Amino acid sequence: MENEVLLERFEALVAEHSYAELRVYLDDQLITDITELLHELPEQAGIIINHLSIGRAAAAFRILDFHAQEDVIRELPATKVAELLNELPADDRAAFLGELPNEAVKELIKLLDPEERKITLSLLGYRETSVGRIMTPEYIAVQEDWTVKHVLEHIREHGKDSETIDVIYVVDEKGTLLDDFRIREFLLVAQDTVVHTLMDDRFVSLHVNDDQEEAIQIFRMENRVALPVVDDNGLLLGIVTIDDMLWIANEEHTEDIQKIGGTEALDEPYLDMPLLKLVKKRIGWLIVLFIGEMLTATAMGFFEDEIAKAVVLALFVPLIISSGGNSGSQASTLIIQAMALGEISISDWWRVMRRELLSGIMLGSVLGLIGFMRIVIWNRLFHTYGEHTVLIGSTVGISLIGVVLWGTLSGSMLPLLLKKLGADPATSSAPFVATLVDVTGLLIYFSVAYTLMQGILL
Template sequence: MPIPLKPSSYTSPPEDRKEALVLLGYEEDSVGRLMTPDYITVKKNWDVVQVLSHIRRYGKNSETIDVIYVIDDNGVLLDDIRIREILLVDPATKISDLVDDRLIALNVNDPQEEAINIFRMNNRVALPVTDDNNILLGIVTVDDILWIANEEYTEDIQKIGGTEALDEPYLDISLLKLVKKRVGWLIILFLGEMLTATAMGYFEGQIAKAVVLALFVPLIISSGGNSGSQASTLIIQAMALGEVTVADWWRVMRRELVSGLLLGITLGLIGFIRIFVWTLFSDIYGPEWMAVGFTVGFALVGIVLWGSLAGSMLPLLLKRLGLDPATSSAPFVATLVDVTGLIIYFTIAVSIMNI
């Protein structure tokens, strides 16, 4: 486990203070902050009898004895061996005979997020931590990783919801602090949504000529925002699980081009059919109902496609810029697509209805 910070009134042993200062010297979100220097190391030329004697002598102070680490005389990590492999062989067996060179190690400067993915992919209870010269510095255990993964997951969910990450449980945080965590994003999103009024004002003349177009504004912008939010959530989750990286942007774009187009065509057809059915019972859309239907249909195709592309590419772009992809939250994507969706909608309306 990472070394906890001691209360100021507690006088820690000199070796504990030294350990804490060393760990605090690493970047806040690095593997170095997670590791513990309490582990068991053995030499390659030892036999099982020597190893078991060593474990009995020093194992009590080790974070775990499930895994034993093989090092050379300079402290360079050579391999790791599970304890069961030592217990099930002849006592005269040399450690060199058990080494399989299938070593998986973390670098002390690796981000904690990367360590979470490595643990997830390799089913390990502990992983060694080395420096750039492969010197063994410590280990990270799965319980530490689970704790960090839970914190990362909670933080990402809160950011995706359009709020700053809470530092305390929801019911424990003060009301004023809770408001402060939420108000910033709400102001940004509100100012962004104000651009929709600007966009509608730009097409005021066209709306005046075909007032019926205004009836479909909520439908149009919500469909684009929903598709963008879907894509953004899927990509952020895939990135968190290590399924998608920035290098996969072209593959993601191709998939979203096809899926966004199919989704847009589906909604566009439903929109057109809805207008057609309503004309059988009402003349609310007037004699140009077909032009209105085609406008809504084609606009939905374009806006849903654009929403899917924007929602999928924005998290990857933020990651490429070194920012947190979770900040490309569903509300943020929805606001972006709302504004641009209106421009797409009225541009198509001008082209089809000649207004």
């Protein structure tokens, strides 16, 4: 309702050309409401941004998704673009420019002030998925021989330019990180206290070349709002804040979910992506999976004679392969999520295998018993399977144990193997594991059938 009121009021003021009143009205709105307005009226982005104070315009711009940011930039004159880009925090500016084509970046870089241009080019020089790309050089650093009074005066003077003043960093004359403090630690001691008397040298830092996914785990474990970023020599280069990590975590989670679903990660919102591009993202995996499923027909052709002798075996093929695929999909999803949360690593492979070995046997036994009982009960009711009902039921039951066990082992080990090889574990998607288990499940099923039924039905 509030968004509807905002939209109607905005359109009325624009229609009346009451731009002075519009400026006052927009500056009274929440930043989240302004971003909603930009989403609703991308063609009016120029008017909206132009009638916001530059600080609020930058605050709204930084929380838009990339494609909405592109729409805003297209609607603004060059002077306003320059003003907006220079007002943005360095990390948000680098994140936006890093998504643009090279030619566009070259043009926009020219609009930056010399100092901001230097900072931005420095950030853009780091690998796209590294911590260096998302760090900001806007932080508060103090010297170890300062008093708390000196520190608080420094914060008052320079704090407005910092990304956060919740954490204060102690450096030496070379800029080497020595320690960090939450600001409350300075507020709760006497003002003549010297900084080095409070230091315990226990701090956590990120390396500038660390992967962003690793940084997410460190933030989660350390429960920090910001972490310092250092180089090989321990020099403090910048900080990464929790808001940046939340954006990265959301992007990584979305990407993993899409990969688990058996598609390439989408680099645009679903409804904004051109249809042909969306098809291109999906067709690759579908072709791979389709070719993999062709092997199922090959496997069944290999056991053609056995099927001809005991047609009843073919009735349970869907049951067998779906059970194996389902168990494999379950296992792969659980392991990928556990790896994403930092709950397990490659070194835990043996513990994972032992758990999935026991899980597979227990899950397979339950399904095998249900399958056996279904065949026996069904035959008593409808006399479907003849005199060898128990043999058929045993074949299906034992096969289910083997197939489900193989599915859980495959689904759990494949993500760890891919991680070991340097690939993204999320590519061991549920459809991929299901296809793999489909083929091998048939081999298990017909091998069990041949062993139990040889000389009887086969």
